[in-house]
Amino acid sequence: CPIEEEEDDDDESLGEQRSRSESTMKTSGPFHAVRVSPLAPLNRAHILLYSLALFAALRLRLHFPATSLPSFLLLAADLLLAFMWFTYQALRWRPVRRREFPDRLLHAVAPDNLPAIDVFICTADALREPPASVASTALSAMAFDYPPEKISVYVSDDGGSAVTLLAFAEAAKFARYWLPFCRENGIVTRSPEDYFRSVEGGEPETVKLEKMFQALKEKVEKALQRGDICNDITQGEEEEEILKKWKGFIRNDHPSIIQVLLQSSKDSDVTGKPLPNLIYVSREKRPTSHHHFKAGALNALTRVSSTMSNAPLILTLDCDTYSNDPRSPLHALCYFLDPAMSSNLAFVQFPQIFQGLNKNDIYATEVKRLYTINPRGKDGLGGPNYVGTGCYFSRCSLQGNTLPPSLPRQPTDSISSEFVIRKAREVTSCTYELGTKWGTKIGFRYGSLSEDFHTGLHLHCQGWKSVFCYPEKPAFLGDVPQNLNDVLSQRKRWSVGLFEVAFSRYCPLTFGTTKASFLEGLSYAHEAFWGSWSIPITIYCILPQLALIYGTPLFPKVSNPLFYLYAYLFLAAYVQDLLEFLAAKGTIRRWWNDQRMWMFIGLTSYLFGTIQFLLKKVGVSSQGFNVTSKVVEDEQRERYQKGVFDFRAQSPFFVSLGTVAIVNLSSFAVGLGRAASLQGSLDELFAQLFLSACVVANCWPIYEAMFLRSDGGKMPRMITVFSLLAACFLHGIGYLMFSV
Ligand SMILES: O=c1ccn([C@@H]2O[C@H](COP(=O)(O)OP(=O)(O)O[C@H]3O[C@H](CO)[C@@H](O)[C@H](O)[C@H]3O)[C@@H](O)[C@H]2O)c(=O)[nH]1
Ligand SMILES: [Mn+2]
Numbered sequence: 001c002p003i004e005e006e007e008d009d010d011d012e013s014l015g016e017q018r019s020r021s022e023s024t025m026k027t028s029g030p031f032h033a034v035r036v037s038p039l040a041p042l043n044r045a046h047i048l049l050y051s052l053a054l055f056a057a058l059r060l061r062l063h064f065p066a067t068s069l070p071s072f073l074l075l076a077a078d079l080l081l082a083f084m085w086f087t088y089q090a091l092r093w094r095p096v097r098r099r100e101f102p103d104r105l106l107h108a109v110a111p112d113n114l115p116a117i118d119v120f121i122c123t124a125d126a127l128r129e130p131p132a133s134v135a136s137t138a139l140s141a142m143a144f145d146y147p148p149e150k151i152s153v154y155v156s157d158d159g160g161s162a163v164t165l166l167a168f169a170e171a172a173k174f175a176r177y178w179l180p181f182c183r184e185n186g187i188v189t190r191s192p193e194d195y196f197r198s199v200e201g202g203e204p205e206t207v208k209l210e211k212m213f214q215a216l217k218e219k220v221e222k223a224l225q226r227g228d229i230c231n232d233i234t235q236g237e238e239e240e241e242i243l244k245k246w247k248g249f250i251r252n253d254h255p256s257i258i259q260v261l262l263q264s265s266k267d268s269d270v271t272g273k274p275l276p277n278l279i280y281v282s283r284e285k286r287p288t289s290h291h292h293f294k295a296g297a298l299n300a301l302t303r304v305s306s307t308m309s310n311a312p313l314i315l316t317l318d319c320d321t322y323s324n325d326p327r328s329p330l331h332a333l334c335y336f337l338d339p340a341m342s343s344n345l346a347f348v349q350f351p352q353i354f355q356g357l358n359k360n361d362i363y364a365t366e367v368k369r370l371y372t373i374n375p376r377g378k379d380g381l382g383g384p385n386y387v388g389t390g391c392y393f394s395r396c397s398l399q400g401n402t403l404p405p406s407l408p409r410q411p412t413d414s415i416s417s418e419f420v421i422r423k424a425r426e427v428t429s430c431t432y433e434l435g436t437k438w439g440t441k442i443g444f445r446y447g448s449l450s451e452d453f454h455t456g457l458h459l460h461c462q463g464w465k466s467v468f469c470y471p472e473k474p475a476f477l478g479d480v481p482q483n484l485n486d487v488l489s490q491r492k493r494w495s496v497g498l499f500e501v502a503f504s505r506y507c508p509l510t511f512g513t514t515k516a517s518f519l520e521g522l523s524y525a526h527e528a529f530w531g532s533w534s535i536p537i538t539i540y541c542i543l544p545q546l547a548l549i550y551g552t553p554l555f556p557k558v559s560n561p562l563f564y565l566y567a568y569l570f571l572a573a574y575v576q577d578l579l580e581f582l583a584a585k586g587t588i589r590r591w592w593n594d595q596r597m598w599m600f601i602g603l604t605s606y607l608f609g610t611i612q613f614l615l616k617k618v619g620v621s622s623q624g625f626n627v628t629s630k631v632v633e634d635e636q637r638e639r640y641q642k643g644v645f646d647f648r649a650q651s652p653f654f655v656s657l658g659t660v661a662i663v664n665l666s667s668f669a670v671g672l673g674r675a676a677s678l679q680g681s682l683d684e685l686f687a688q689l690f691l692s693a694c695v696v697a698n699c700w701p702i703y704e705a706m707f708l709r710s711d712g713g714k715m716p717r718m719i720t721v722f723s724l725l726a727a728c729f730l731h732g733i734g735y736l737m738f739s740v
Contacts, residue, residue, distance in 0.1 A: 031108075031334035032100045036380060039583075043092040046576070053569055054082050060562060070554060070737060073543055077536035084533065085573070087526035090519040091377030098379070100469065102330035109337060116150040116311035117329055117392075120301045122294055123319040124158035126224060128629040131167035132217040133193055133320065138168065140191035140323040141315070142175055142276045143182045145330070149264045151276035152309040156297040160251030160282050162243055163223045165259065166234070168280050169242050170216045172261040175278070180271045181209055182326075191322035193217075194355070194477070256428040257282040258304065260416035277309055277415060283428040291430075293625040294388070295444035295451035302398055302443055303427035308415040311395065318389040320479040320630050321352070328475035332392040335467050346383075346397035346464035347456075350390035351375065353474040356482075358643050360589040363487045364597035365480035373584050374523075375468040382520045383466030385527070386456035390476040397464050400442050447504065449625055450497025457501065457508060457524050461515035482632045482640040485649040487597075488605045490628050495531035495609035496616075502528035503617075531610045537602030541660045541695055545667035546734030548688040551674060555687035566687060596698045603660055604653035639713050645701040646713040654715060658706060658723025661699035663730055668692040 037043075061075045119141045123134045138153050157164045174192070182190050185205075189195045192213045201207055223229050234240045245257050262278035269275055283300040285291060292299075298316060305311065313336060315329075332348040335341055352371045375384035414420070426432065433439065439446035448454040456466070469475075481487045505511065508528050513521025547554050556562040574595070581591040615621045632640070639646050647654055671689040675682040682689070705715040706723070 029101065029104055031102075031105050031338055032098055034096050034098045037095040037097065037376070040092075040094055040380075043089075043095075046572075047089050047092065050085075050569075050572060053565055053572075054085065057565055057569055058082060060556075060565070070543060070547060070552075073539050074554060077539040080532055081536045084526065084529065084536075087522045087529070090381065090522035091374050091526065093377070093519055094380030095376040096380040097376060098467065098469065100331045100334035100471065102327055102334060105330055105334050105337065109333075111147055114147060114150060114333070115313055115336070116152070116309060117144075117146065117313045117315055118301075118305040118309055118311040118395075119151065119153045119315045119317060120298060120305070121153065121155045121317045121319055122158065122297050122301075123155065123164060124294070124297075124625075125627045126159045126161035126163050128627050128631060129159070129319045130220075130631060131161065131164040131224070132220045133630065134164065135167040135171035135216075135220075136191045136193035137317060137319055137322040138278065139171055139175060139178055140189075140194075141317065142278065143179050143190035143326060144323065144328070145326040148179065148276045149274045150311070152264075152279065152305065152311060153276055154279045154281055154301045154305055156301050157280065157282040158285075158291070158294075158297050160246075160249070160254055160285060162229050162246035163220060165246060165257075165280050165282075166223055166229055166239075166243060167216070167220045168261055168278065169239055169259075170219060172267075172278050174212055174216055175262065175275055176267075176269045177209060177212065179275065180269050180273065181205065188326065189324060190326055191324075194322060194324075252285050252287055254282070254285055256284040256425040258421055258424050258428070260308075260421075263414060263416055265414060279304070279308065279415070281424075281428060284425075284430045286430050289430040292439060292446045293449070293451065295439060295446050295455070298451075299433070299438050299443040300428045302395075303432075304424045306395070306399065307420055307423040307427060314393040314395055314398070316389060316391050316393065317476070318478060321389040321476045322478075323475065324477045325471065325473045325475045328471075329392070331469050331471055331475065335469070336392070336394065341465070341467075342394075344463060344465050345394060345467065346459045347386055347391050347393045347466045348469050349375065349384045349386060349466060350469050350471075350475045352387055352390060353477055354480045355477040357480060358641055360587070360593055360643055362593050362640075362643050362645065363481075363484060364590075364594040365487060366590070366594075368581060368584055368586055368590075368594065370527075372470070373580055374527075376470075378520070378523050379466075379468040381523060382460055382516055383464075384456075384468040385524075386452045386459070386466070388452035389478065397459055398443050448497045448500040449493050449623070450501065453498060453524075453527065454501050454506070457506060457512060457516075460520055460524075461506070461511060479630050481628050483636050483646040483648070485646075485651045485653065486628060488601065488651070488653045489626060491601050491605035492609040492612070493623070493626060495606050496613050496623060498528045499531050499609065499613040502531075503613075531606045531613065533598075533602045534606035534610050537599060538607055540691065541599070541603060542663055542730060544688040545664050545692050545695070546730065547738050548667045548671045548674075548685055548692060549731070549734055550738035551678075551681065551685070552738045553684040553688070557683045558686045559683055563687070599695070599698055600657060604656050607656060608653065635712060639711070644711075644713060645705060647702075647705045647715045647719070648713050650716055650718065654719045655722045655726060657699070657702055658715065658719055659726040659730065660695065661702040661706070662723055662727035664692050664695040664699060665703065666727070666731070668696050 058078060061071070061078050121134065121138055121141070123129045123131070134155065138155060142148070142151060142153055144151060155168060178192060181187070187195060189198065192209070196210050196213060199206065219233060223233050229243055234243055242259055245259060259280040260277070261280055262275050264274045264277050267275045281301060281304050283297065302314065305314070313332070328350065335345055335348050354366060357366055371387065378384045444451055445454045445458050460466070481490055502508070502525070508521050508524035512524045544554050555566055577595065578591050581594065582588070612621065612623060616623070636646060668689070671685060671692055674685065675689060702715070705713070706720045
């Protein structure tokens, strides 16, 4: 019985409303409420106005003879901008906000009746994803405020590393102390790594646990450095026995390795309470068979867990996404246990929120639009995208209702019985999926490097719904890449993955709009075609600037009333973007960096991603899933924390950025010169001069890195030279285009 639509427009903030309702309405009432944004009507009115202006501007472009190359390019750019704008409006149509009342839920549902939860944690590279941190993420989920015997944590190790198994074997021992410690002291940050980062010393109990965790970390690090686990690292026969499983195998060629590290029915913590199940899984890998990256790993875990705990709910977590609020399961259950929703609710997605961002978020790694603004927009249509982590699924949405709920087994069989382990190994073998619907019709979907986007789209198209759950206190926190090259590479992977969906038979524009709903399809299309931002961004960052150098006007004069049409289109887009950003608790400085990174990403990740995707289409190259590194060197971390750009990499991305920076600097200088000396040219060329000025302002960190800095994060000399050469080349093209 949820409140379907509660359009109360009082001034109370959501937080206040929540605490008030929770304290006064403990007895009964719905578990959650939803409210449509009061801005929705305003958004719709603005959509109308803006689309009229857009239409007029496109007509104007068509009027110029599109025979000349520059007008043709500008027309192409404008059409793409219009397309991206249009698809985005679906997200502004009906944004909603929700809130949950977990206390009411606890009041209404006895602990015995709470459903079991299987937690999936993926890791893929012991060097880029430190195993002790992965174990810390697992511990944070094991320590949920939830009956421990109802929690099972499964870790998928695609990195095929004995060190990860060691870290988990150690974590299993540490859990005996850690879980009661959290419970008894009311600790909220239950990832030990993050808890001890913020808390130092204190009670003897705290100091003791800190020492234990430190010892765990050191042991794991020692093993990592050695690259081998010797007897002096392991302790006791039991651990040696466990680690033997990895003897003689390498990461891309090994059988399934499955180890039950904790078993709720047998193992208990130091106070005698049961512990959650903890299971290590490294699915079979052979060089000859495709493993489908993270989606493959998640599907393997889905099947392994169905042979063991088979919980009706599944939480997926990336190895760096630790729980920051032990009550997140209860928030999710406020939806899953609502009979009005549960029948077609596939998943409850929490936002991705990150720790360790620098003050002004120079690389815009918060990705506010993707992770917090857009999901609210989608939530009003049929539900947010799945974003890969911090998401509770109903198992049926992944496995289909047709599947037998569990394998036939004796109730007396424990999850570590020979029979169950044999089954689990069977379902994680390389050949198990051949000829099945895994990855196509059921489970996490294959065929895209953005498996999360792809899976969410499929579920919505099958008629499932989802919910965006955004409690005041971040439920999960993750890591961000801390240098520019890593950020740009990550976004390139995303854009390729999204293109793979956009140009498949599941294109959101056709498949999405018809199978889900028109607006949902549009909103999915907006993200699927992200990579195509590269075309208008590149054109607008180069072409008008070259024309300016040669004195060719491409936009109406300031004295022409049509100039105001362009001014409106430009300003309204940026101002609306800014307002939305601020409304989502952003700051102006962060917004500025966000729009700068949009431009940088367009000129690099999206551009290279588009090219790579095309090459892949014609069969030239293909890319795997490059795991983002979660290890940061001290020097880099320091630079990042100071908010200084890091260009220390021989990266082709930087040549692209450097070239655009130089072209704009020169056109801005020439343009200013023209405006000062030639009468009337400011009137004619103002729009282009303004555009150059904007790009120059955005490129400021690049000029610094090329010409002013001397620290380790400056632009490599070679990259500066290549950029200068490329800029000269572009000037030559400009000469041919505008002067001959
Ligand atoms: O073959 C693989 C590759 C990756 N992973 C895991 O996938 C997760 C995400 O990888 P990461 O390198 O951190 O990628 P990001 O770009 O930071 O991740 C975002 O984008 C991914 C899709 O590209 C989503 O899967 C993630 O949930 C989302 O946070 C990590 O836990 C990896 O261990 C695997 O398990 N197997
Ligand atoms: Mn990540």
